[in-house]
Amino acid sequence: MTAPRPPIAEKPGSARKAPRSRIQTRNRQIILDAALEVFSTHGFRGATLDQIAAQAGLSKPNLLYYFDSKDAIHQELLTRLLHTWLDPLRILDAQGDPQTEIMAYMRRKLQMSQDFPRESRLFANEILQGAPRMESFIRNDLRALVDEKARHLQAWADAGRIARIDPYHLIFSIWALTQHYADFAPQISMIRGEGHDPTDGAEVFLEHLYTRLLAP
Amino acid sequence: MTAPRPPIAEKPGSARKAPRSRIQTRNRQIILDAALEVFSTHGFRGATLDQIAAQAGLSKPNLLYYFDSKDAIHQELLTRLLHTWLDPLRILDAQGDPQTEIMAYMRRKLQMSQDFPRESRLFANEILQGAPRMESFIRNDLRALVDEKARHLQAWADAGRIARIDPYHLIFSIWALTQHYADFAPQISMIRGEGHDPTDGAEVFLEHLYTRLLAP
DNA sequence: AAGCTTCTTGACTGAATGGTCAAACTTGAT
DNA sequence: ATCAAGTTTGACCATTCAGTCAAGAAGCTT
The missing domain is CATH 1.10.10.60 (Homeodomain-like)
Incomplete structure (x- = not known):
């Protein structure tokens, strides 16, 4: 029934890896x-x-x-975002020094909030909507990575190298605290006055916080 | 030119305090x-x-x-939300015991995230859009309240009753950590498995965190 | 400069959206 | 039961929206 349609020149936006001018x-x-x-x-x-x-x-x-x-x-x-979203956590090294590694992860996430606030808000918006377009990413890639890193954190806690805290909540706390400075920047600016950068003082505070939280 | 229009019976939704059936x-x-x-x-x-x-x-x-x-x-x-949004912080009592007061504030906020996740997401959505409909609320009411409570926190820190930490970042941290459990609940569920309540373990973790952070 | 490809856009379409209106249906007080 | 007030809705309107199309403008290659 359906006539064989002639091959149509693809639009550049289309799927195939067209060479781009x-x-x-x-x-x-x-x-x-x-x-x-x-x-x-x-x-x-x-x-x-x-x-x-x-x-x-x-x-x-x-x-x-x-x-x-x-x-x-x-x-x-979303594809571009998710591709790099895992990197800061992926770098966390089970062989390194626990405090140094976790602190460095926190600093990388905070840096991303400063450098890519729009990406952070895009991510937040998706989650607020129930994450319909990221479900498989979160359930598969993100979950696997978090599970793996949580095991390392747990091992460190078991070995007495950091305090005995729930590794998942530790990771969530880093996400919450760092992304807050990107996603809620307007609120922070309005409260602290337009003069400051919203992240002023955040690094010092977070270093203090995690130093105290992690000490065995 | 314009004919004087006769008084029109207001719709019930309109501004005036119409008695409601x-x-x-x-x-x-x-x-x-x-x-x-x-x-x-x-x-x-x-x-x-x-x-x-x-x-x-x-x-x-x-x-x-x-x-x-x-x-x-x-x-x-928004009006209904903002009316109650300040309450948990307003209760914080400068005369009380610092640790108890701050801890109780954190617990009230966490409870609100559990009880009113939709309100929390509504608020988050507004901030992500740059808070155009809440600007005056944040700049006036919220800011004044935060400034006041920050002074109390600072006084506590100066008196050596809690650790010397930035009072604004302390408050922001409580917002970030507690609201994360409401706003990012889908992500948490997908990572921890649908079995858990997203806030499982959160209270214990946050108590641990703030106990260690606040200790002088 | 010619001729081909890539890029750009004004004018358009069908569907969705916020909102209106008059007519119909309920409710409650008498 | 009656009637006025309060409530509900189908049909409709103007605007906005995602997406199309054909024709024109700009680049590139020779």
């Missing part, structure tokens, strides 16, 4: 940057293509020349 | 409950009246019989 690389990046801004503040459903187009300084049809759909832009952002 | 009280509550569910997961712009109407089991025009607009529903939710 300078213009494509540049404009895709501009679009992703604009989309990150909009998605991270309004969530997926609250963001509009017109808004992203305006932010990017491109026309809406032009966005859809580079990406197949609103969904595709969002998906690309 | 049983049906009104009941349906307004049903609507607010449904709206809280929807707004807290999708944010203001991502939520639709149809979705709220479906959740409430009412027709869309019926929603707008009880509230003037989508905005009015959201505003009412």
Whole structure:
């Protein structure tokens, strides 16, 4: 019944690894940057293509020349984000010194909150929505990594090298404390006065906190 | 030019303190409950009246019989939320025992995360959007309260009754840690397995943490 | 400069959205 | 039972939204 349709030249945004021209690389990046801004503040459903187009300084049809759909832009952002999201924890070394390692992990996460607040908000927005687009990532990749690192933390606690605390809650506490400085930055600014950087004093405080928490 | 328009009977949703029938009280509550569910997961712009109407089991025009607009529903939710949001901190007593007071504050906040996760997510969503609808609340009410309590904490620290830590970051840490269990509950569930309550073990962990952090 | 490809956009479409309205249905006081 | 007030909704409207398309503009290669 269905007539065999002739092969159609793929749009550059499409799946296949099409070689990308300078213009494509540049404009895709501009679009992703604009989309990150909009998605991270309004969530997926609250963001509009017109808004992203305006932010990017491109026309809406032009966005859809580079990406197949609103969904595709969002998906690309998430993919790129999740690819690097695990890195700070992955680096945590079971062979290293417990306090140094955990402290360094905390510092890496805090640094990410300072350097990539929009990515942090994008992630937060997804979780608030129930994480429908990240479920498999969290259930598989993230969970496996956390389980592994939690075993190391537990081993350190058992060996008396750090205090006897629940390793999962230790990890959650680092996520909570560091991401708070990115996700709740407006609140912090309004309370502390617009003068400060929201993270002013955070590193000192968190070092103090984890030094005391971890001491065996 | 404009003809003087006759006084119009106000809709029940309108501003003035109209006396409310049983049906009104009941349906307004049903609507607010449904709206809280929807707004807290999708944010203001991502939520639709149809979705709220479906959740409430009412027709869309019926929603707008009880509230003037989508905005009015959201505003009412925020007003109710902010009215009670400060209470746990307000109770903190400068005359009491420092450790007991701070610990009790942390426990009250954690309890609120368990009891009112949707309210917590609504708040988080607003902050992620830059807090446009809560700016004056944060800049005035919240800031004044935090400043006041921070002075008490500072006095305690100066008197050597708790450790010398930045009082603002101490408060932020309590917000971050307790709200994380509400706002990031899906992530926690997916990592720990659906069996647990996300807040399992949280109280013990946080008590341990603040005991060690606060000790002079 | 010619000719081909890549890029850009104005004008459009169908569906969704916030909101209106008049007519119909309930409720409660008499 | 009656009637006015309170409540509910189907049909509708203007706007916004994601996405399409054909035609034109800009790059690239020769």
